[in-house]
Amino acid sequence: MTFLSALRHQAMPAAYAKWVPLIGREPRPMSADYDASVREHEFDLVLEGERLVGLIEMVLRDDHLWIENVAVSPSAQGRGIGRQLLARAEDRARRAGRTETRLLTNGAFAANISLYERVGYVVTHTEPYLGGVTVYMTKQLAPPVTA
Secondary structure, eight states, X not given: OOHHHHIIIIIHHHHHGGGHHHHTSOOGGGGOOHHHHHHHSEEEEEEETTEEEEEXXXXXXXXXXXXXXXXXXXXXXXXXXXXXXXXXXXXXXXHTTOOEEEXXXXXXXXXXXXXXXXXXXXXXXXXXXXXXXXEEEEEEOOOOOOO
C-alpha cells in the first residue's frame, strides 16, 4: 500500500471517524486533497511494521511552523504517539529557526484540546465554523541550544 493510499483509506478515516457523530459531518482532514498535501507539506510518520499508525502534517511558514494535521489510529491512541508527533514538529520548527508552532482544532474535540494544553499550547482565539467553533492554538518554543 502506498503512503497516499494509506492516508486516504486507513489513517484519515480511522483517526477521525469517531468525531463524525459528535459534529454531524466529516472533519476536514477526511476530505483533504492529499495529492496536493504530499507535494506541498512535510509529513512525519509513525509506523508499526508497514502499518501507518500516526502522522503529523506540517507547513513551514515565515514566522512559525503550522501543524495542519495530527492523526493517530484508534488502535494506537493512548500510547503517547500524538505527543511524540507534536514533539517532532517542535524539533522541526527549532531546526528551521522558528520559535512557535500553531494549529487549529474543532472546539467539540475536547480530548484534543486537553492534549494540546497539557503539552504547552494555549488558545489564541476562536471563531464560528459550520455550526461549531474552531479553536486556534499556539505554543512558544525555546530557541535551539547551540554548543
